[in-house]
Amino acid sequence: MKNRYLTLLLLVLLFTLPSLFPDNESRYEQWSKSLLCPVCQGETIYDSPSEYADDMGAILLEQINKGLTDDQIYTFWVSRYGERIITNPINRNLEILFIPLTLVFGFVLLFVRKLYVKK
Amino acid sequence: MIYNTGIIFSWISFVLLVILFFNKKEIYTEILVRLNLFVQVFLFCLLEIGLFLNDFSISYIANYSAESTPPLYKFASLWGSLDGSILLWNLCLSFFMYLYLKSYKDLSSDIDIKIFSLIMIFFVGYTVFSSSPFAGCIELAAVGCNNASLLPFQELVTSNIGRGPNPLLQNHPLMAIHPPMLYIGYVGMTMPFVAATSRLYSKKQNANDWIEVAEKTTYIPWLFLTIGITLGAAWSYEVLGWGGYWAWDPVENVSFIPWLLATAFLHSAKIQKSQNTLLNWNYILVGLMFLSTIFGTFVTRSGVLISVHAFSNGNIGTYLLFGMILFGIIFIVIGSKNVEYFSNSKKIDNWFGKAGFFVYNNIFLFSSALVIFIGTIFPLIYETLYDRQITIGRSYYDILVGPLLVILLGLMIFSNKLTIKNLNINKWFKENMILINSSLAISILTLLTFDNSYILVVTVAASFMLILITVDNLFKNFRKSKINKTYWTGQIAHLGIAIFAFGIILNVSQSYSTEKEINSFEEFTFNNQTYFVYDSIEESFPEKNVIKLPISNQNTTKFTSLNIFNNSSQQAISSPAVFRTFKNDVYITVKFIDENSYKLIVRNNYGIFIMWIGLFVSSISFVPRLSKNEK
Structure with a gap:
């Protein structure tokens, strides 16, 4: 039985780690990871080594240092390049999460129903 | 010469497959499958010969190879673009058809070879009717070929130099x-x-x-x-x-x-x-x-x-x-x-x-x-x-x-x-208690030095548990001959995936990067280490110019380089200098060079070496399967 308490203790310890040592991503990092570099075939400006991405990054950094809100930054980039510049459209268009989740859920339901025996 | 032979033999392969599809006599099946394999191997070699002889009257070679292309990449140019890659596809397909016939054929019916040949007719048909790597050039472009003919015995034009493969591919x-x-x-x-x-x-x-x-x-x-x-x-x-x-x-x-x-x-x-x-x-x-x-x-x-x-x-x-x-x-x-x-x-x-x-x-x-x-x-x-x-x-x-x-x-x-029966979770816990507790303890100790999130914590704990339990199992039971060898294939693959999972979650959650602007003979610090940047060296090859930048850290010197290809409008390709330890890679690429000042991207990538180990372990999981027949 002692072992069980130890397991429990370890689990509690483990799950307090995220609040003790949190992962802080800077706003610049978050945004640069979600902005597409329009000339680089599907890379974000965070990943791309091109000069174009560099220039975009400089503008982005300036915006963040000025303290622009997420909405303002979003509007700025979308008005210039269209929606496809945002690689992380999940906060805006919920159907992007909703459609695959529904399909997966439907699939699981159907799959399990076919295999389940009523007792 | 190569052009005519190639086109004609593509047709021969196509006809062979059609005959195979309609063939009713078993004795011909094997002959036809073998012949088809032979023709495909021949076509493969033929295009390779064309590539090595720089036969620029063939549109594909003029467009995707060049005289200055080094031999290895000439060889690889065969699958460097669409038409050639379909040729490789067909070669693989005819090899698998032969393998299937020899090892897995349903002896009571020949419908399987019919389905196989139908699939192959489809792919060979593409090279015969739509676009062939052997098509001859009938109209030149500024560099390479603009228009090609699928018919044999046409009047061809030959370009002087080839366009060369995509720089990424060489x-x-x-x-x-x-x-x-x-x-x-x-x-x-x-x-x-x-x-x-x-x-x-x-x-x-x-x-x-x-x-x-x-x-x-x-x-x-x-x-x-x-x-x-x-x-x-x-x-x-x-x-x-x-x-x-x-x-x-x-x-x-x-x-x-x-x-x-x-x-x-x-x-x-x-x-x-x-x-x-x-x-x-x-x-x-x-x-x-x-x-x-x-x-x-x-x-x-x-x-x-x-x-x-x-x-x-x-x-x-x-x-x-x-x-x-x-x-x-x-x-x-x-x-x-x-x-x-x-x-x-x-x-x-x-x-x-x-x-x-x-x-x-x-x-x-x-x-x-x-x-x-x-x-x-x-x-x-x-x-x-x-x-x-x-x-x-x-x-x-x-x-x-x-x-x-x-x-x-x-x-x-x-x-x-x-x-087959339901898992008794209590019994399972009891049996593995020590392993579970130790893996949790190891996870906590490991994670103390990192930035944490819930997904990281769960993944690390799960992968350690899986590693410990699998390794324990391997040590205790691997020699037992009663156990099916494919079982061990699975276990080793799982072990590899566990190691991989640990590496990838570290990589995804911990890595970061920064940019450094620096001149020759200066040093910068990153992640508590000092890196010294030398002067860049320029090297010229027939197909490209390379600017190499030596960077040293504690007696090891590595090169990061920019490759600028001739015959290409694409951007230069940078190759990284990687300083590797078990835990992390310091990964340096050149973004920009101006005289003797450089803009470098310096990344701290965690877990890469661990990932490679994991993938390697998974890849060798087939080894127990090999000994299966000896038993």
Whole structure:
């Protein structure tokens, strides 16, 4: 039985780690990871080594240092390049999460129903 | 000369396959299959000869090779673009047809060879009717060839120099290995498809034999696909200096989808063999595996999606779409003939027994494939529906696929000792208590030095548990001859995945990067280490100019370089300098050079070496299978 308490203790310890040592991503990092570099075939400006991405990054950094809100930054980039510049459209268009989740859920339901025996 | 011979022999191969399709006499089957293989090998060699002789009267060679291209990349240029890669595809296909005939043929009927030849007619047909790597150049472009003819004995024009391969493709010897590995994996998926459809078409009493053959024939392509994807990741990370190994790029996704489906099938086939359940599901998986490889080729080659891998289109998109529909119909018709047989499929009694766990495995693997598929085609659908362009990026996959893969990791922990009856969770806990506690303790100690998040904590704990339990199991039981060797294949593969999971979660959650502007003979500090930058060295090769920048850290000097290719309008390619330790890589690429000042991207990438170890362990999981026959 002692072992069980130890397991429990370890689990509690483990799950307090995220609040003790949190992962802080800077706003610049978050945004640069979600902005597409329009000339680089599907890379974000965070990943791309091109000069174009560099220039975009400089503008982005300036915006963040000025303290622009997420909405303002979003509007700025979308008005210039269209929606496809945002690689992380999940906060805006919920159907992007909703459609695959529904399909997966439907699939699981159907799959399990076919295999389940009523007792 | 090569042009005429190539075109004529493509036709010969086509005719041979048509004869094979209509052939009724068994004695001719083998001759025809052998002849076809011979012709395909000949065509392959012929195009290689053309490439080495710089025969620029052939459009493909003029457009994708150059006189200055080094020999290895000349060799690899054969699969450097669409038409040539279809030639390699056909070679693989005819080899697999021969292998199938020799090892897996259904001796009571020849319908399998008919289906096989039909598939091959489809692919050879493309080179004969639509676009051939042997097509002769009839109109020159400024560099290379503008217009080509598929007919033999035309008046040809020869360009003086070739355009040369895409610079990305002549940067590293892996180009010669990675694509063929993937191709073998892709093309090999034809074998289980043929095995399943043909054996169910000629439905016999002992109808379950299809699953045996389908499983055996899936393992080979699965292995090559695993190696191919791994090499691709290594190439893009170690050489191309993209900084990443996996970008959820559409083309990467479509190679991952068949892998996920095949992995699901390799598991569920086992359950069908032992418990006669999931019959219909396995049939569906085999079909989807095959169709997903054609879909993958369609996505790569049709130009419907933007990707670093996509190469020029032509009309192959519609052609492949037609093929998908054709083979899809064959698959559905044969399936619907067997509705009665499929209804024998047993239901699941023990949801916490072996069958239950394998069902969860299939649910999560298939769901991952489904989510990735939707993510890949979503931009297309969205544009059609709303007339707006969107991009699906990493966060979509992080949110949707990440958790599914973590659950799969958790499920694997139970894989070492599954019984048909339900798992007794109390007993399992008691037996593994020490291992569980120690893995939790190790996880806590490891994670103390990192920035944490819940997904990181769960993944690390699960992977340590899986590693400890599997290693313990290997030490205690590996020598026992009673246990089936394929069991150990599975266990070693799981161990590799556990190591890989630990590496990748560290990489995803801990890595960071920064930019440094620096001059020659100056030093900078990064991650408590000092790096000294020397002066750059310029080297000239016939096909490219390389600017190398030596950087040293504690007596080791590495080069990061910019490769600027002649004959190419594309941007320069930077290769990284990688300072590697077990825990992390310091990964330096040049972004910009101006006289003797440089702009460097310096990344601290965690877990890469651990990931490579994991993938290597998974790749050698086939070793226990080799000794299977000795027993």
